[in-house]
Amino acid sequence: MTKIGIIGSEGRMGHALKAATQEAGCDFAGGIDKGDDPAALAKASDVLVDFSAPAALAANLAVARDAGIPILVGTTGLDDSHHAALDDAAKHIAVLQTGNTSLGVTLLAHLVREAAGKLGDDWDIEIVEMHHRMKVDAPSGTALLLGEAAAEGRGIDLPANTESGRDGHTGARGKGTIGFAALRGGTVAGDHSVILAGEQERITLSHLAEDRSIFARGAIRGAQWLIGKGAGRYSMNDVLDL
Structure with missing residues (x-):
């Protein structure tokens, strides 16, 4: 044993x-x-x-x-x-x-890597995550894991191509960047969505954790x-x- x-x-x-x-x-x-x-x-x-x-x-x-x-x-x-x-x-x-031990999130990251690799950088990638009010780090480890998967799919460096914490007059979104948004509240165990937004179409890949x-x-x-x-x-x- x-x-x-x-x-x-x-x-x-x-x-x-x-x-x-x-x-x-x-x-x-x-x-x-x-x-x-x-x-x-x-x-x-x-x-x-x-x-x-x-x-x-x-x-x-x-x-x-x-x-x-x-x-x-x-x-x-x-x-x-x-x-x-x-x-x-x-x-x-x-x-x-790993930033997330969920088997579902592991498969999600694989799908994100594949999608990012197949689609060009004219498809914008945004990662949105929500966790309980007590979580102290942002973006979450899972969001970063998904961002790394997207960056690997595109063959780019994530830190050099990240947009987060937008506030005020930020200007236009940078082409090929990967955006992050962190939401906090309630008792949410962990919700993550990766949005790939192209011209007149969007793909959303999501995972919702109902219990830790x-x-x-x-x-x-x-x-x-x-x-x-x-x-x-x-x-x-x-x-x-x-």
Whole structure:
């Protein structure tokens, strides 16, 4: 039975992950939160699932590497330094990092990549996301994941071709850019739409999350998939073989 250790176990996602672990027939090896020792958890686990905070990522990667076990990172709000740390850890262990562990969102990103690649840059791309009032980062990790998928489809760099936070007299929309809009309110688990707007026609690709349990189930499936994988950096695309 796969022993899964959860970092960030007392948060909303942590509770959902514990339930999903049992649902999948895995063994809950234990959980830790801010101030706890991740090394002890790593020794008791076959794989770690991290939904904590960006500030804790480096330490969590280090204990996974020292224990020689894989780690799935679902923490959002990561910057370039965090991704450099993920790349470094992936030289030694299997690391799966994603802005969204939903299997549906993984497939959506694949469709966005395909659509962006097939359509020219005269089709404008806008990504609209809505989350609960307590979410602290924007755009969401999922919105950025979808933006990266669109940018990959077009063969462009996302940061250099992003428009967000429009306010006031902004001027005309830049051709070929990818726009982001973030909405916050209520208890929305996560709604994402990618709009491809051409001349006299639009395509909208959407995913609506009704409960965060979908992210937990996807994360546990990804964690199980990581067992036995060689050192390297993986994504949910690998889990679905896309």
